[in-house]
Amino acid sequence: MKDHRELYNAAVTEGRSPLDPLFLLLTLIFVAGYILISVIILAVCRYRAREAKLKIISQSLLLSLFSLFAWFVIVTILLQTEILTSRNAMIYYFIGYLLWSVVLRHLIGKHNIMPDYRKLFHILFKSAPTAIFLLDRKGSIIEMNPRANQWFEGIPVQQITSHFQCDDGPGFNEILALYVQGKDKAANMEIRMNNPDPNQGHMDLMMGFELIDGVNEQLFVMHLTDVTSLKDTERKLLESERGYKHLAHHDLLTDLYNRTAIREHLELKTAGNDWFALALIDLDNFKQVNDTYGHHVGDLYLRHIADTIKFGAKPGDLLGRIGGDEFVLIVPCSEQSEVNALINDRLSLLSETSFPHEATEIPISFSVGVSVYPRDTTDVTKLIKYADEAMYKVKRSGKNGSLIYSRI
Known part of the structure; x- marks a missing residue:
């Protein structure tokens, strides 16, 4: 039916x-x-x-x-x-x-x-389709079924349990000790079997463990279920999830933080009331690079810019790409810091280099606008806006420079 x-x-x-x-x-x-x-x-x-x-x-x-x-x-x-x-x-x-x-x-x-x-x-x-072991009180293997013999072929019987690797909690011998002391009566855990034969690889196993009373002698019954394929699928899903999260917060071309991630970091920083300077970096004449050399070279040019800024950054700095040719650099500072000196120090390498392409050295020119939290504002949107206003003042006054935002 x-x-x-x-x-x-x-x-x-x-x-x-x-x-x-x-x-x-x-x-x-x-x-x-x-x-x-x-x-x-x-x-x-x-x-x-x-x-x-x-x-x-x-x-x-x-x-x-x-x-x-x-x-x-x-x-x-x-x-x-x-x-x-x-x-x-x-x-x-x-x-x-x-x-x-x-x-x-x-x-x-x-x-x-x-x-x-x-x-x-x-x-x-x-x-039985699972591996079954009968163990004595000391954990020595008394008997095992053909499936266990197949899985652990080539390993001496008394060395099998030494190849079990428990990710969390007590080890195999500690579990046995707890059972012997009567502190626990059942266990189910995931373990990994690291086979010494490189051709066999590893096995992910679900281990069931029981202490059997009521027979002529006290025995442990241990059975192992092969869950390697399930664990491999789980690991692939976790890797995919991490990949998706990375893509959601990083720029595909430069692998820097994207606009969304930068805004989230700014919200966290403002919540902590830490002083920091926000620098908006806009490349000068980037359209000419694209028009002259093509978009492929333009992409390489942007990657070179990102790598250069990243190389000059210090621990604690945040760097992102929030537009086609626009980058943002967030630098920790204090009320007494010389903000202009901090930003120029991070960008000095970018100012002194050019982008080599075949036999041509393509010059690098950029305009920078800087705002400071919380001196200028405590609002993230306004902070970005003020840095943008300062950057466009540099553009209008000849490009290739930097300017700290001022209300005057």
């Missing part, structure tokens, strides 16, 4: 279940029916059993099945209410089934019944 892409949405890795609601319901009905039939069989066995031992065994198996069914229902509800993500829900489903299998193995070994179920447990253990 439905296409497989409707029944299972492979793109859903977080939030609700990737299964279609109808498919999920049918799956739960199947699981519930399977458990119900098992319960009926066990109930009949208990009713017909004459020995007290068999009644106890049947009752223990019934209780374990009810617990398994309750676990599946609880995890499904948490998944559908988006408290658990799909990835974590799958881990918890497997943990529940694994714990039930361990309890079943214990009952079989303890009461020496249905010995064939031992083979069933080993089939499950060996065919």
Whole structure:
């Protein structure tokens, strides 16, 4: 009735279940029916059993099945209410089934019944798609399934855990110590497996960790799920997000701050009531450079200007391009500072150089208008306007100079 892409949405890795609601319901009905039939069989066995031992065994198996069914229902509800993500829900489903299998193995070994179920447990253990380890109290690996052997081929068994790298929190040995001390009973964390074989690369793993009580000896069950592809996708998304943020605040040609970013920085600076000088730098005769040499050379010319100003800037300065041939330089200062000297110091290299293109030296000429916060105004818009007015006075009086804004 439905296409497989409707029944299972492979793109859903977080939030609700990737299964279609109808498919999920049918799956739960199947699981519930399977458990119900098992319960009926066990109930009949208990009713017909004459020995007290068999009644106890049947009752223990019934209780374990009810617990398994309750676990599946609880995890499904948490998944559908988006408290658990799909990835974590799958881990918890497997943990529940694994714990039930361990309890079943214990009952079989303890009461020496249905010995064939031992083979069933080993089939499950060996065919699991995740890597499963059985550890002793010291963290030594007692047994691992074929998937674990495949993932960690070539690494000595007792050295496997030493290659686990936890980004946050305690290390692997510290986690084991907490469990042994009884301070924690479960753990789920992301770890990275750094394979010494360069051809294998690294693996990002989701580690589930359980301390199993109630068996002849205390064991740790550790299972690892490969989430490398998911983590790689996550890293690419984060890199893309950083790239978009960078593009949103930087000029594409010069990689300096753009108008939006400069205004945001000015708002932050004025909020802190710090003194600073704002210099608007407008290139003289830039249109002639474009007309004479072409727009490609004009772009190279602008990049050279940006690099030169950046080279002459000091720590704490802010530099941006807010127009075609207009730059802004923000310099920290104080009430006693010689603002003109500060600006000329930053722009001295630009004044003394030219732009080399092939066999031609293209001269660099620019006009600068400067306003000072908060001496001239405390309003950002007016501060830019005053610097602009000072810069145009320089333009009208012959260009290639600088002027500090004055109301007179």
